[in-house]
Amino acid sequence: MPDRLTPRSDERTLRAAYRHCRRAVRRRDPVQYALTQLTPPALRPAWWAMWAAFSAADDIADDPGTDRAERAARLRDWTTRLDRDLAGGRSDDPVRHALVDTVRRWDLDPSTLHRSFATLAEDIGGREFATWTQWSSRVRRSNHSWAVEGLHLLTRAGVHIPLWLNRTESYRRYLDGIYLTDTLADLADDLSRGELLLPADVLASFPGAEDGLRAGRYTPAVRDLVSHLTGRARHWLHQPELLGGLPPGPAVVFDAATRLFMARLDAVDAAGGRLLHWRADPSRVTRWRLLAPARAQTALAWRLLSCPVDHRTPPLPAESQDSVVVESGTVTSPPPHPSGARPPSLAPGDLPRHVAVIMDGNGRWATQRGLPRSDGHREGSTAVREAFHGALELGLPYLTLYSFSTENWKRSTDEISGLFALFREELRTHSFTQYGVRVRWAGSPEGLPEDLVDELLRVQHETRRQTRLALTLCLNYGGRAELTRAARALAHRAATGQIDPARIHEADLAAQLSLPDLPDVDLLWRTGGEHRVSNFLPWHAAYAELHFTDALWPDTDRRDLWQAVTAYTRRRRRYGSAPRVPERPRPDAPAAV
Numbered sequence: 152m153p154d155r156l157t158p159r160s161d162e163r164t165l166r167a168a169y170r171h172c173r174r175a176v177r178r179r180d181p182v183q184y185a186l187t188q189l190t191p192p193a194l195r196p197a198w199w200a201m202w203a204a205f206s207a208a209d210d211i212a213d214d215p216g217t218d219r220a221e222r223a224a225r226l227r228d229w230t231t232r233l234d235r236d237l238a239g240g241r242s243d244d245p246v247r248h249a250l251v252d253t254v255r256r257w258d259l260d261p262s263t264l265h266r267s268f269a270t271l272a273e274d275i276g277g278r279e280f281a282t283w284t285q286w287s288s289r290v291r292r293s294n295h296s297w298a299v300e301g302l303h304l305l306t307r308a309g310v311h312i313p314l315w316l317n318r319t320e321s322y323r324r325y326l327d328g329i330y331l332t333d334t335l336a337d338l339a340d341d342l343s344r345g346e347l348l349l350p351a352d353v354l355a356s357f358p359g360a361e362d363g364l365r366a367g368r369y370t371p372a373v374r375d376l377v378s379h380l381t382g383r384a385r386h387w388l389h390q391p392e393l394l395g396g397l398p399p400g401p402a403v404v405f406d407a408a409t410r411l412f413m414a415r416l417d418a419v420d421a422a423g424g425r426l427l428h429w430r431a432d433p434s435r436v437t438r439w440r441l442l443a444p445a446r447a448q449t450a451l452a453w454r455l456l457s458c459p460v461d462h463r464t465p466p467l468p469a470e471s472q473d474s475v476v477v478e479s480g481t482v483t484s485p486p487p488h489p490s491g492a493r494p495p496s497l498a499p500g501d502l503p504r505h506v507a508v509i510m511d512g513n514g515r516w517a518t519q520r521g522l523p524r525s526d527g528h529r530e531g532s533t534a535v536r537e538a539f540h541g542a543l544e545l546g547l548p549y550l551t552l553y554s555f556s557t558e559n560w561k562r563s564t565d566e567i568s569g570l571f572a573l574f575r576e577e578l579r580t581h582s583f584t585q586y587g588v589r590v591r592w593a594g595s596p597e598g599l600p601e602d603l604v605d606e607l608l609r610v611q612h613e614t615r616r617q618t619r620l621a622l623t624l625c626l627n628y629g630g631r632a633e634l635t636r637a638a639r640a641l642a643h644r645a646a647t648g649q650i651d652p653a654r655i656h657e658a659d660l661a662a663q664l665s666l667p668d669l670p671d672v673d674l675l676w677r678t679g680g681e682h683r684v685s686n687f688l689p690w691h692a693a694y695a696e697l698h699f700t701d702a703l704w705p706d707t708d709r710r711d712l713w714q715a716v717t718a719y720t721r722r723r724r725r726y727g728s729a730p731r732v733p734e735r736p737r738p739d740a741p742a743a744v
C-alpha cells in the first residue's frame with residue numbers, strides 16, 4: 152500500500168489513529184511505551200497499534216461493570232468487526248484502523264493475533280491455575296503469539312534476530328518472568344476485580360496470604376509471598392545467554408527491557424502495603440537513568456542498520472506530534488541588543504561549530520554589591536539569554552552552557568535550592584521554540600528534584616525538532632562522572648559478550664556519553680578570571696581553543712560572545728600537525744611567545 156497513493160484525508164485519519172494508539176500505550180504502561188521508543192523509528196507505530204489493540208480487547212474481557220455473557224458477546228463483536236475491517240482495509244474505530252494498516256503494511260498474520268484474542272475470550276470464563284505449569288501454559292498461549300508477530304515485524308524491517316533452538320526454554324522463561332512481573336505490578340487492579348492470577352499451590356504455601364490479599368491487608372504472609380514471587384520473577388528474567396549473538400540494536404533493547412522489568416520488581420518490593428492499592432512502577436527518574444544510554448545506543452545502532460524500512464515509510468514520524476511545533480520557516484529572530492550592536496560579519500566557514508561556556512563569577516558579582524549570592528545567579532540568567540540570542544544572531548550551530556557541576560553540591564543548601572528554583576523558572580519562561588532552539592540536557596538526574604528533571608525532559612522533548620541552534624545545558628554535569636559511566640557501560644557490554652575489548656575504539660566510548668552526537672568543542676570560553684576547566688566536557692574539549700576573560704558572568708552580554716568567537720577565528724588549529732610553510736600571523740593575532 153504505497154503511501155503516495157493514499158488520499159490526504161485518509162492519511163490524516165490514519166495518523167490520528169496511530170496517535171490515539173500511542174497515547175493509549177503511554178498512558179497505560181509507560182514502561183512498555185519507553186521500550187517501543189528504543190525500537191527502529193519506522194516500527195514504533197506498529198508496536199503502538201498492536202499493543203493498543205490487545206489492551207482494547209483486554210479491557211472488554213475485564214470490564215468489571217458487565218457480566219460474563221455480555222463481556223463475551225462484546226469481545227466476539229470486536230473481533231468480528233476486526234475481521235470485517237481487515238477485509239475492507241479500514242475501520243471507523245481508531246485502534247482497529249491502525250491495526251488493519253499495520254497488518255497490511257507489514258504483512259502480519261492476523262490468525263496469530265486472533266489466537267491471543269481467543270485466549271482472552273476463554274479467560275472470561277474464569278482464570279484459575281492449580282500449578283505454575285498451568286499458569287505458564289495459559290500465559291504462553293496469549294502472549295507468545297504477540298512475541299512471534301513482534302519477531303516477524305523486526306525481520307520485515309531488516310533486524311534479524313537469530314533464534315537458537317537449544318535456548319527455547321530460556322526464551323519461554325524470560326517471557327514468563329515478564330508476565331509475572333506485570334501481574335505483580337498490577338496486583339491492585341486485578342484484586343479490585345476480585346481476581347488473583349497466581350497458581351493455587353503457591354498461594355497455599357503461604358498460609359493466610361490469599362485471605363490477606365483478598366481483604367486488602369498487607370499481612371506478613373502477603374509480604375513473604377510477594378517477596379518470594381519477585382525473587383522468582385528475577386530468576387526467570389535472568390537469562391544472560393539470550394544476549395549472546397544478538398546484533399547490537401536488539402542486544403541493547405533486550406538489556407534495557409530486562410533492567411526496566413527488574414526495576415519494576417524493585418518497585419514492587421519497595422511498595423509495601425501500597426502494592427494492594429496502586430500500580431507499582433519505577434519512578435520517572437529511574438526510567439530515565441535506565442533508558443537514556445539505551446536510547447543513544449539504539450539511535451546509533453538503527454542508523455547503522457541497512458534495512459529495507461525506508462520503502463515502508465510509516466504513516467507517523469516516530470516522535471510525538473501532539474505538541475505544536477513552530478516550523479523552521481516561521482521561527483522569529485531574537486530581540487536585538489539594546490545598543491543596536493550587530494554580530495560581526497565572519498565567514499561562516501571560520502565560525503566555530505561548537506562553543507562551550509563556563510559561566511563563572513555570579514557569586515563574586517553579588518558579593519561585590521553586598522547582595523546574596525542568589526542575586527548574582529539571577530542576574531546571570533539575563534546573561535544566559537544574551538548568550539543564546541547572540542549565538543542565534545551569529546549563526547552558531549551548537550552552544551553549551553555549564554549550569555551546575557557535580558562539584559557544586561558542596562555549596563550551601565540555600566544556594567543550591569535557589570539555583571534549582573531559578574533553573575525551573577527559566578525553563579518555564581524561555582521561548583526556545585519561537586527562536587528555533589533545541590534544548591538538550593547533559594548530566595545526571597541523581598539528587599536533582601524530580602520536578603526539575605521533569606521540566607528538563609519536557610523542554611528537551613518539546614524543542615526536539617528545532618534546528619537553528621542546539622543549546623546544551625550541562626546541569627548536574629561532571630566530566631569524570633560522564634566518562635566513568637561510559638566506561639561502566641562498555642565494561643558491561645564486554646562482560647556480556649557484546650563487544651570485544653580488543654576492538655574498543657574512541658567512537659565506541661563516545662557512543663556511551665550523555666549526548667553521543669554532541670560534536671567536539673571548538674571554543675571553550677570561561678568568564679570570571681579563573682584559568683581552569685573545572686571538570687567540564689573533558690572528552691569533547693580535548694582539542695578546544697581556550698579563551699579566558701576577566702569579566703564576571705552577569706556583566707557579560709552577547710557582545711562578549713562575539714568577541715570570543717572573533718578571537719577564535721584568528722587562531723590556527725593544527726591538531727598535532729606541523730605547518731608545511733612558515734605561518735604568517737593572522738591580522739590582530741597576539742605575537743608569538
Ligand code: IPE
Pocket residue numbers: 510511512513514515516554555556559570679
Ligand atoms: C558560576 O558562578 C555559577 C555556578 C556555579 C552555578 P559562581 O557561583 O561560581 O561565582 P563565583 O565563582 O563564586 O564568583
Ligand code: IPE
Pocket residue numbers: 509510511512553554555556558559681683685
Ligand atoms: C564551574 O564553576 C561550574 C559552573 C560554572 C557551573 P565553579 O565556580 O563551580 O568552578 P570552580 O569550583 O571555581 O573550579
Ligand code: MG
Pocket residue numbers: 511512679
Ligand atoms: Mg565560581
